[in-house]
Amino acid sequence: MMKCSIFDHRIDLKHTFTIANRSSDWRPNLSVRLEYEGIRGYGLAAPNPRYGETPESCRAALEAMCGQLEGDPRAYEPMIRKMLASHPGEYAAKAALDMAIMDLAGKLLGAPLYRMWGLDPAAMPPTSFTIGIDTPEKVAQRAAEARGFRVLKIKLGSGDDQAIIRAIRTVTDVPVRVDANEGWTDRETALREIEQLAKQGIELVEQPMPAAQVEDMIWLKARSPLPLIADEAFTAVGDLITIGEAYHGVNLKLMKCGGTLIARDAIAMARSLGLKIMLGCMVESALGIAAAAHLGPLADFPDLDGNLLISNDPYSAHPVSDGRIRLLDAPGLGVAPLN
Numbered sequence: 001m002m003k004c005s006i007f008d009h010r011i012d013l014k015h016t017f018t019i020a021n022r023s024s025d026w027r028p029n030l031s032v033r034l035e036y037e038g039i040r041g042y043g044l045a046a047p048n049p050r051y052g053e054t055p056e057s058c059r060a061a062l063e064a065m066c067g068q069l070e071g072d073p074r075a076y077e078p079m080i081r082k083m084l085a086s087h088p089g090e091y092a093a094k095a096a097l098d099m100a101i102m103d104l105a106g107k108l109l110g111a112p113l114y115r116m117w118g119l120d121p122a123a124m125p126p127t128s129f130t131i132g133i134d135t136p137e138k139v140a141q142r143a144a145e146a147r148g149f150r151v152l153k154i155k156l157g158s159g160d161d162q163a164i165i166r167a168i169r170t171v172t173d174v175p176v177r178v179d180a181n182e183g184w185t186d187r188e189t190a191l192r193e194i195e196q197l198a199k200q201g202i203e204l205v206e207q208p209m210p211a212a213q214v215e216d217m218i219w220l221k222a223r224s225p226l227p228l229i230a231d232e233a234f235t236a237v238g239d240l241i242t243i244g245e246a247y248h249g250v251n252l253k254l255m256k257c258g259g260t261l262i263a264r265d266a267i268a269m270a271r272s273l274g275l276k277i278m279l280g281c282m283v284e285s286a287l288g289i290a291a292a293a294h295l296g297p298l299a300d301f302p303d304l305d306g307n308l309l310i311s312n313d314p315y316s317a318h319p320v321s322d323g324r325i326r327l328l329d330a331p332g333l334g335v336a337p338l339n
């Protein structure tokens with residue numbers, strides 16, 4: 001029998017975080033704790049308002065799905081697939097339960113997740129560190145503070161984009177990934193911006209245009225000098241077929257996939273379509289980041305800095321050194337509640 005507890009967290013950001021469509025000082029996260037044979041497993045939900053998820057709907061979904069969990073978490077795959085099919089939508093809640101079941105399975109089997117999946121933690125590429133939209137001076141200051149990271153990710157789409165990039169280039173020459181968060185609505189403008197970016201050491205551009213503008217994205221992919229990565233365009237594994245035509249890669253996030261198991265399905269399918277893999281996150285506790293980081297060795301572009309942007313994380317983290325997440329050799333997710 002599985003015992004389930006749910007906790008609410010108010011996650012405070014170190015700096016007000018602005019992207020092309022909104023600004024915030026804090027985010028709601030929920031965590032779930034499952035207990036089985038005296039062992040505890042933890043998982044994190046960062047509900048996403050874009051998909052109609054609220055902390056309340058997330059909690060209700062967790063309660064409903066927890067009530068239906070049965071069996072031995074060592075057989076995690078059928079348990080997770082049954083959980084995923086037991087409730088519509090609410091992918092953040094599903095991600096939290098997937099993580100908690102995997103954490104339990106790892107602890108019961110005495111192995112870190114990366115070991116259960118046959119991955120090599122030494123193959124972890126560097127993660128990017130994200131800087132939100134601000135004045136060019138402030139962005140340059142944050143870029144200077146992010147020394148130690150080998151890759152930066154900059155949010156654009158504010159109208160002052162080229163000034164922001166020029167300001168960053170006065171303080172650092174590390175590769176920069178750009179996320180426009182659907183900020184360019186005209187394809188000619190998008191192409192002009194991307195051609196400028198290509199001259200300034202930019203590595204890739206994430207979601208340059210609104211996700212719904214598929215024909216424009218196919219046009220842009222044929223002309224873009226930089227790889228284009230889908231983010232908002234990915235809502236479910238089935239979207240990957242279209243994404244394969246309109247983008248060079250996809251940003252996969254556990255909170256959108258519904259956890260690690262579906263994320264692994266999505267990675268396999270994206271690879272078969274020739275897509276590059278970015279592994280992203282929300283503004284979220286290190287608990288959620290840990291689960292994604294165990295998949296990091298499968299990614300081309302880890303973008304797993306959500307916990308580094310917050311000031312009151314309720315969970316411990318895998319350390320970051322030389323810009324890479326160093327997965328601890330501990331069973332399950334390898335992190336724990338701090339109190």
Ligand SMILES: [Mg+2]
Binds near residue numbers: 206207
């Ligand atoms: Mg993005």
